[in-house]
Amino acid sequence: MNMSLSWSRIATTLCVGLVALFVSACGQVTPPPEAESAATQAAEQASGAPAATAATGSELSGELVINTWGDIAADPNHPSYALHELIQQWAANHPNVTVTYQPMLGTVPERFGYISTNLRSQTLADVVMQYFPSPAQLDVDLQYDFTADLEKPNPYSSNATWREDFPLNAVALRDVTVDGKVLMVGTTYSGDLGDTAVLYNQDLLEQAGVEELPKTWDEFYAVMAKLKDAGIQPFYMPTAGTDGYIFTWYVVLTSAQLMDDVVAQCDGQAGEPQNGVISQKEAIWCLDKGHWHARHPGVVQTFEEMKRWSAYFHDGYLAPSPPGNMFAQGKIAFFPTVRLLMGLYENDPNMTFEWGSFYIPALEEGKQALRLGNSGAGQGSQYLFIPKTTVDKGKLELALDLLQYVTSPDAIDYWCSRQPVPCFAPGTPIEEIMPGDPVKQERYRGFIDPPTIDNMVSRLDVNDVFGPAIVVQETQILQDYLAGNADLDQTLDKYQAFLDQQAQNVILQHPEWDADNW
Helix, strand or coil: CCCCCCCCCCECECECECCCCCCCCCCCCCCCHHHHHHHHHHHHHCCCCCCCCCCCCCCCCEEEEEEEECCCCCCCCCCCHHHHHHHHHHHHHCCCEEEEEEEECCCHHHHHHHHHHHHHCCCCCCEEEECCCCHHHCCCCCECCCHHHHCCCCCCCCCCCCHHHCHHHHHHHHCCEECCEECCEEEEEECCCCCEEEEEEHHHHHHCCCCCCCCCHHHHHHHHHHHHHCCCEEECCCCCCCCCHHHHHHHHHHHHCCCHHHHHHHCCCCCCCCCCCCCHHHHHHHHHCCCCCCCCHHHHHHHHHHHHHHHHECCCCCCCCCCCCCCCCCCEEEEEEEHHHHHHHHCCCCCCCCEEEECCCCCCCCCCCCECCCCCCEEEEEEEECEHHHHHCCCHHHHHHHHHHHCCHHHHHHHHHCCCCCCCCCCCCHHHHCCCCHHHHHHHHHHHCCCCCCCECCCCCHHHHHCHHHHHHHHHHHHHHHCCCCCHHHHHHHHHHHHHHHHHHHHHHCHHHCHHHC
16 A cells, blocks of 8 residues: 655744644753763763863853753653753763753743743743744844854864854754844754654554545545545644644645745845745735735635635544544544654554654645745754843853854764754655665655755744744634634634734834834
């Protein structure tokens, strides 16, 4: 049975984007000493683990508190665990420094909200680690600017400048540079590997008489109809709760295929570069000039397509999902997920059925499906920034030294080697990335096929423009429409008011744009 296919990009930034985890209040949590020791030993002993120590190593002292995206010390199989190892290696090289973790927990919107709220109230830790940064987490007035440091040597590298340490022409810095100021740095994943895909339960597909994964949008609907007729829930699509971000992915992905004319009108406006990717400033200009609006045919079709698709969403999709994983329990045929969570599925003893991944087809037959949540040949992964309050507390030298260590070439090589799918040269076939392992190849195929290079969403969407914390309001408007509580005209009127209000909020936050004279 041929079960191969193709799929997506976000950053969603997501995103995604990509993904879902955070809280409004977090207690201070320090990894157990034995866990730190084990991680440090592993980092020291592992092949390729960086061991260089800058000249300032013995001179630095004090405590560095880090807001982490979840508990990065908890799961050795999680991609962020390698960052934990590098931080502990740095701490071991600086005996007079104490590193304390303060995890941000909860859903993805909650974590983004935690960062944005505490950044504005100046109550973040000394260093903040996050995934998928969006404009809501980028503020030139409240975050340290790395630009000058990037033009100087990194003490942990032999390159002429720190900027040269960032692979793929510093792709990790591209989306975190605002008005020429670099507000975050981070690890770089090299390889055209997407962030999102859809897992499939082959046993359920066979039970419904499905012999191949769908290759067109019409085939996708036909397969879901077969599954539903066989009494099988076709597609997991939560619109609320911890996994509510998944719904956002597909709103973004659907609209991205229907707004080419708007992107063409808005790309390169308001003094921004014309590069096929819409910045927040371009998007607000676009709204202000009336090019992006609720009754644009692409917006209308997005709403209509989500309504049509909702007939195949899992039971209770309008409410938070019950505890447990429906896919692992064998209750759902198609399960969208993010690559960060693949280790959980691969190590789940309940998943005794045959499964793999694919990417859903493009809306228009003959076109390649856009990728959601990737940056092409590679992407920034675990980002870190320094709030200006850290500078005020006299901890800049400490924080900067740590960030230079974890982004040094040796550190990135080690980090890459510890990822579930190690970094690879873009364009490498999956059979070479995971040689001799057809099971793993099928599980990751949807993250690799179709390619991610020059195949990304434009980012003209609520999630990328206003941030994941705001997207909850967009989802609520769509929920009312899907539930039949509002007709299409009522929904579009409400959506236009929402877009207008959010655009005005952003304009008020950026007086330097001089939007009155656009």
